[in-house]
Amino acid sequence: QVELVVSGGGSEQAGGSLRLSCAASGGTFSTATVGWFRQAPEKGREFVAAINWAGDSTVYSDSVKGRFTISRDNAKNTAFLHMNNLRPEDTAVYYCASTYRGRPMNVSSEYLYWGQGTQVTVSS
Secondary structure, three states: OOEEEEEOOEEEEOOOOEEEEEEEEOOOHHHOEEEEEEEOOOOOOEEEEEEOOOOOOEEEOOOOOOOEEEEEEHHHOEEEEEEOOOOHHHOEEEEEEEEOOOOOOOOHHHOOEEOOOEEEEEEO
């Protein structure tokens, strides 16, 4: 059974930075595609970024492109979401997810395993 544990959320002012971590146990992390999603109050879950197993293919939503970076360390079974130049509209609960499809995907239904969410709050 794959377990994903998310950490690193918190509060930050606009323009600041945060780094989220997604630590995996069980399964074979080094072969898994990892995605990050977020959900703001009263809104649906939104795709943020995804990375393939090797870390050489990434996909970003237009809303975070150029500000957020997804990465992974397969030796540590951990994926990261580096968030720079944060905006109040980035406020949401952030989730990581994984699956064993080859390419990074932006559709939540393609992911098999989900971590618990972590709150990110950005103030203006």
